[in-house]
Amino acid sequence: SEPNDDRSLATKIGLGTEVSATLSTAEVDWYAFASRRRRLHGQVARANADGVSLAAVFDAEGNHLDQVYVGNDTPVAITETASQSGTYFAEVVDINQGDGDYTLTVWDGSSVPTPTPTPTPTPTATPTPTPTPTPTATPTPTPTPTPDDGQYPLNGTQDLPGTVQVEDFDEGGEGVAYSDVDEANHGGLYRPSEGVDIEDRDPDSGDYTVGWTRDGEWMEYTVDVVGGTYDIAVPVAKNGYADLTSQLRVSVDGTTVGTVDVPDTGGWGEWRTMTLESVDVPGGSNQVLRLDIVGGRFNLNEIRFDLVSSETTTTPVSSSDDDYGTQRYGEYGYGGVNN
Structure with missing residues (x-):
């Protein structure tokens, strides 16, 4: 058992900071980071060229957002949308002899590190237990944050x-x-x-x-x-x-x-x-x-x-029961007729 093998014991990491750690056999490492942006970008790189490990992202309530499989020593990227500001979690797991030294980096914002685009297809190479990685090759949408020529709000108006x-x-x-x-x-x-x-x-x-x-x-x-x-x-x-x-x-x-x-x-x-x-x-x-x-x-x-x-706009309010009291019209009534 390791100090951060449970989400409640997750190691806090700073955005943009590369974390170096060693994953033990059949173990899990948890990390916590604060995000105020919609776009999250993570990268996992292993020293071990064999075996299979997994990196996953969770929101503050522990809901699973996304995952990637790491099948060799080529860096693998993960991109996810953070729906609200708060604490998010990353999990690194040994699936099948995927233990050993690794680095983990999480970015928050519109800039994605250069190593991100190419590595994603690699996970399907070695692992037999990994039919799922193919969908995860969708970190190719990293170009999504490309800004328009104009101005628009960061996280909505x-x-x-x-x-x-x-x-x-x-x-x-x-x-x-x-x-x-x-x-x-x-x-x-x-x-x-x-x-x-x-x-x-x-x-x-x-x-x-x-x-x-x-x-x-x-x-x-x-x-x-x-x-x-x-x-x-x-x-x-x-x-x-x-x-x-x-x-x-x-x-x-x-x-x-x-x-x-x-x-x-x-x-x-x-x-x-x-x-x-x-x-x-x-x-x-x-x-x-x-x-x-x-x-x-x-x-x-x-x-x-x-x-x-x-701001208040005052509009005249008419009443259906207007009471004007006793009306007097002087010597003459309506039409000038002597009363």
Whole structure:
């Protein structure tokens, strides 16, 4: 028995981190990782060129999502859709003399590592007990994440009121869904192919932070908005740069709804929530929420829209029982006839 031979004892791993381990004969290794994206990409590579082992992916409730068989020492890929944010699990199993050293890597996002495309056909080569691998050769859909020329939401349109995670900016790339001063994703554990700089705020929960911000950078999000008056809360962190004016400008569909002043909070992990109170936000579907960095040199985690009062349209209400009281018409009644 091994320390991680049960899902409840799964070893926590970071996204994009290669894990090296040894699979014992007839044993199982479990791993847990946090995901906030729809697309998951995994890769298993064995030192053992013989025998058969299996890699599988499960959701937080233990529901089986997908699996691949590994029949030799060629890396094998697995691609799956994560329907919601949370903890997911990977399982590596010795099926038939498939024990030995191996590496496992899990990515979360639109960038798929180069080794992924070719290996999948290999599983059917050696193993007799593996008639199933043929369907699993469908990790060829890895090209699915290819972005369109236009801008579209990462995980579906977000609703306001609600909380927008700043790292979940729209798809579309540099100059379309965001602008960053350089191409590198400093931090790189989430959406590594994008230029926005993202790091872990809490590795266990999958909570991410946008950092290394610079003046002139921006990010956009597709949102459905209930129009009304909002309090907008923004947790920020800034270490030093006291003489630098740092701000976050918030706009919806091209209209600035408010600007947050970012103070020196005393550390990159020292968070202070700044609130814009009683801000009017126009309602509508498929609107673009834009966050503009002014000055920069601060960290962002999320932006929360709390509805204070919604837009109300007043329409006259007619009553079927209107009572006008006793009516008097002076000396003359209707038609000018003397009463």
